Structures are given as structure tokens and as C-alpha cells.
Amino acid sequence: MTYLRQLRAVIRKDLIQELRTKQRLATMGGFAVLVGVLFNYAIDQTMVAAQDIASGLIWMTLVFAGIMGVGRTFELEAEDGAFQGVLLSPIPRDALYLGKVTSNFLLVYLVVLLVLGVFGLFFQLQYGNHPFMLLAVLAAGALGFVALATLFGAVSSGTALGETLLPILVFPLLVPMVIYGASATSRLLAGRPIAEVEGNLRMLAAFALVALIAGAGLFRFVVED
Amino acid sequence: MSAAAPELSVGAASASPLPESDAVAPPLTAVQLVRTFGVQRAVDGVSFTLQSGRFLSLFGPNGAGKSTLLRLLSGALRPTSGELRLGEEPLRTREPGWQHRIGVLSHQTFLYGHLTARENLRFFADLYDLDRVDERIDSGLAAVDLSGRGDDQVRTYSRGMRQRLALARTLLHDPDVVLLDEPFTGLDAHASAVLRGVLGALRDGRRTVVMVTHNLSEGLEMADIAAIQVRGRLAFWQEAAGLEGSSFLALYRETVEASA
Numbered sequence: 500m501t502y503l504r505q506l507r508a509v510i511r512k513d514l515i516q517e518l519r520t521k522q523r524l525a526t527m528g529g530f531a532v533l534v535g536v537l538f539n540y541a542i543d544q545t546m547v548a549a550q551d552i553a554s555g556l557i558w559m560t561l562v563f564a565g566i567m568g569v570g571r572t573f574e575l576e577a578e579d580g581a582f583q584g585v586l587l588s589p590i591p592r593d594a595l596y597l598g599k600v601t602s603n604f605l606l607v608y609l610v611v612l613l614v615l616g617v618f619g620l621f622f623q624l625q626y627g628n629h630p631f632m633l634l635a636v637l638a639a640g641a642l643g644f645v646a647l648a649t650l651f652g653a654v655s656s657g658t659a660l661g662e663t664l665l666p667i668l669v670f671p672l673l674v675p676m677v678i679y680g681a682s683a684t685s686r687l688l689a690g691r692p693i694a695e696v697e698g699n700l701r702m703l704a705a706f707a708l709v710a711l712i713a714g715a716g717l718f719r720f721v722v723e724d
Numbered sequence: 725m726s727a728a729a730p731e732l733s734v735g736a737a738s739a740s741p742l743p744e745s746d747a748v749a750p751p752l753t754a755v756q757l758v759r760t761f762g763v764q765r766a767v768d769g770v771s772f773t774l775q776s777g778r779f780l781s782l783f784g785p786n787g788a789g790k791s792t793l794l795r796l797l798s799g800a801l802r803p804t805s806g807e808l809r810l811g812e813e814p815l816r817t818r819e820p821g822w823q824h825r826i827g828v829l830s831h832q833t834f835l836y837g838h839l840t841a842r843e844n845l846r847f848f849a850d851l852y853d854l855d856r857v858d859e860r861i862d863s864g865l866a867a868v869d870l871s872g873r874g875d876d877q878v879r880t881y882s883r884g885m886r887q888r889l890a891l892a893r894t895l896l897h898d899p900d901v902v903l904l905d906e907p908f909t910g911l912d913a914h915a916s917a918v919l920r921g922v923l924g925a926l927r928d929g930r931r932t933v934v935m936v937t938h939n940l941s942e943g944l945e946m947a948d949i950a951a952i953q954v955r956g957r958l959a960f961w962q963e964a965a966g967l968e969g970s971s972f973l974a975l976y977r978e979t980v981e982a983s984a
């Protein structure tokens with residue numbers, strides 16, 4: 500019960516902060532809309548079918564917008580030493596990590612839904628025959644991404660390079676996830692059967708699980724002296 | 725596991741606003757505490773025993789390692805070598821048991837500006853798994869004279885109001901050991917008076933307090949023990965009862981110059 504209470508407190512605090520500042524949602528949402536607008540003009544849809552490139556665009560937007568949002572997690576925590584106060588409290592570090600992952604995931608997934616909406620609007624994107632499977636694939640991908648980015652966000656926030664370091668640390672580790680995720684998304688958007696993407700979804704879920712376990716175990720070594 | 729509920733008296737700062745409990749903490753002992761940053765020894769072989777219920781004011785010039793010593797006591801930093809003990813037991817400052825027993829007030833408030841005072845206190849109450857949260861929050865806000873502003877976001881507060889709220893956060897979980905790092909920095913007269921009232925009430929005989937300050941008269945007025953740290957070492961440690969402001973100033977200068 501104590502663990503859940505502490506976990507819930509971190510999630511609630513992060514979401515209240517975000518609802519009031521809207522810093523990260525505005526940055527990530529703005530980027531997602533901008534990508535939609537730019538590619539709408541950049542692509543000659545008489546030559547290239549939007550449906551064919553949508554998967555890559557969705558995952559690119561997820562990763563770059565996510566980096567912008569998650570990278571700021573610990574910058575917000577630095578305000579007046581607030582994170583130091585949290586670290587002086589008895590909250591287990593894995594609860595702190597999982598709380599931050601959950602709140603980051605909710606924000607990133609909200610942006611994923613926005614991306615789907617924007618692409619539907621600009622490119623008349625069809626979501627295939629299994630839209631819930633598509634949402635599940637993107638959820639697994641977003642969770643894996645957030646699990647890694649939150650851990651490395653804590654690493655980079657403690658360095659002089661700050662947010663600049665985050666993509667350098669995270670992108671190489673995201674490659675397998677993006678390959679499986681973009682492939683599954685592409686097939687689902689093309690209306691292929693679920694059986695063709697089940698393996699990819701399992702890989703994405705395994706990636707997210709490993710990232711979560713590693714992050715929960717390593718977080719204390721990152722944030723403590 | 726929920727921490728025991730303290731009894732909080734609601735009212736003016738001077739009317740004993742602090743949690744009351746009969747439990748007395750064992751003495752806090754540092755043994756040859758060393759903390760280095762690269763080649764620099766910020767804390768250099770500090771040893772002391774502070775009996776429970778005593779108020780230690782720690783003075784010293786900038787860069788003497790006072791804040792580092794406080795961070796070692798809080799568990800925010802690990803010592804490079806040496807040991808902390810609470811009674812006879814080696815102190816594991818990273819364990820929840822110790823974190824429940826200490827409260828830290830720094831010149832940084834550890835508060836979230838976009839949360840209200842109540843939301844900040846509720847957040848920390850949840851992290852400490854406290855019971856009777858609303859009662860504690862009401863009492864804490866009353867103790868620091870902020871009852872009327874509890875639902876305002878902290879970013880709208882003045883520096884003094886933030887520091888008072890930070891004090892309420894520090895005492896929310898009824899700590900046995902209170903660590904204060906320059907608590908009066910940047911405060912106006914009213915905020916200083918409220919803070920002084922609450923800190924004065926900390927001298928209840930069961931709570932051990934360590935306060936780092938540059939203000940000699942204020943520190944001396946509250947202290948049971950006055951200490952001076954220079955270049956990472958404790959160069960002076962004495963009962964404060966026999967010390968006077970002007971003579972202590974001369975003693976302070978002499979100690980700092982002799983150790984520099």
C-alpha cells in the first residue's frame with residue numbers, strides 16, 4: 500500500500516504540474532502538428548501514397564517529440580531543489596522511476612493519439628482493419644521508449660550537456676524497437692491480418708519489459724550520490 | 725507502514741506549533757567523517773557527539789564544508805570515509821528508517837512552484853506515508869502563518885513565504901533530527917520572526933537540531949552548542965551558554981584566521 504501510495508503521488512504531482520505549465524504537451528503536440536503540416540506540403544501524394552510512408556512518419560514523430568518531452572522531466576524537477584527533497588524522502592527509487600515513467604507514458608501516448616489524428620486529417624490516413632491492435636503496438640513502443648528515455652533523462656540532466664546528451668544516449672538503444680514497431684505499424688495500416696504482427700508486438704512488449712526492469716533497477720545509481 | 729501521528733497545535737507560531745512526542749532520539753555521533761570532491765577535502769576528519777535534544781549552531785566562512793557536512797548527515801551524500809552513528813548503531817542514511825527521522829531545510833525550498841502549498845505538503849505526506857494528512861497540513865500551515873494562502877500556487881509566494889512553507893514541509897513528518905542550512909537567507913523581518921518562533925519551539929528537549937548559519941548573533945541565540953568549521957575541520961566546539969555576541973565574534977575571527 501505504501502509503495503502504491505508513493506507511486507500514485509509521483510504520477511499525480513507530475514500530471515498536475517503538466518496540466519498547469521503545459522510545457523511538455525505544448526512542445527510535443529506542436530512538433531507533431533508541424534510534422535503533419537510540413538509533410539502535407541513536402542510529399543507529392545500523386546507520386547507517393549501517404550499510407551506507404553505513414554508508419555515511418557508516425558514513429559519518427561513519436562521518438563523526436565518524445566525526446567523533447569521526456570528530456571524535460573528532470574529539468575522541471577530541478578526547480579528550487581525539489582527533486583533533492585524527494586530523494587531525501589523514503590520513497591523507493593524504483594517507485595519514483597515507475598511513477599515518472601507512468602506520467603511520461605501518459606503524455607507521450609496522448610501525443611501518439613494526436614499524431615494519428617493529425618495524419619488522418621492531412622493524409623486521409625486509413626487505420627487498417629485492426630485499429631486497436633495498432634493502438635496496442637504504439638502503446639508498447641511508447642512504453643519502451645519512455646522507460647529508456649526516463650532513465651537516460653536522469654543521466655543527462657546530471658551532466659553539463661543536459662538535454663543535448665539524451666538523444667545521443669537513447670537513439671542507438673531504440674533501433675530494435677523502432678524496427679519492430681514501424682514494421683508492425685506499416686502492416687497494420689496496410690490492412691494485413693493480426694497474425695502477421697503478433698510476433699512484432701511480443702518483441703515490443705519484451706523490449707518495454709526489459710527496459711522497465713533495467714530502469715527500475717538502475718535508477719537509484721543514477722540519481723543518488 | 726504509516727508513521728505515528730504527531731499532535732499538532734494549530735495557532736500562532738509562538739504557541740508551540742510543533743509536533744509533540746515523548747520519544748527521545750539517541751545521540752548523533754560522527755567519527756572521522758571525510759568527504760572529498762576530486763582532490764579537495766570538503767569535510768576533513770570531522771568527529772563529534774551531539775546529545776539528543778540539543779541545538780548545534782555551526783558557523784564558518786564560505787567554502788568551509790558546512791553544507792557538505794549537513795548533506796552527509798542527511799544522507800544526500802555518502803562519506804568518502806568515516807562513520808555516522810545514532811546511539812551505538814552505525815547510521816545507514818539511505819534507509820527509510822533514517823529518512824523518516826530527519827527533516828532538512830535548505831536555502832532551496834524543495835517545493836514545486838506550480839503546485840499549491842496544500843498540494844506540495846500532501847505530496848510529501850504521501851512520500852512519507854503519513855496518516856491524518858489533512859490535520860497535519862492544516863497544523864503545519866497554521867504554524868508558519870500561511871493558513872490563508874494554502875490553496876495558492878507556491879510560485880506566487882514571496883521568498884519568505886516559500887521558506888516558511890519549506891519549514892512546514894520539513895516538520896510535516898515529525899523528524900527527530902532537523903538539519904537547517906542557512907534558513908534565514910533572504911528573509912524579511914516578518915518571515916524571520918515566524919521562522920525564529922518555530923525554530924525556537926524546536927528546542928523541546930527531544931529534537932536534535934543542527935543549523936548552519938553565517939548570522940553569529942542569531943545562531944548563538946538559539947544554540948546549546950556553537951561550533952566553527954574551517955577548511956573542512958571542526959576548529960571550535962563549545963557550550964553556547966557562556967558565549968556572548970561580541971566576544972564570540974572576536975573568537976570566530978581568531979579561530980578562522982588561525983585555521984586558515
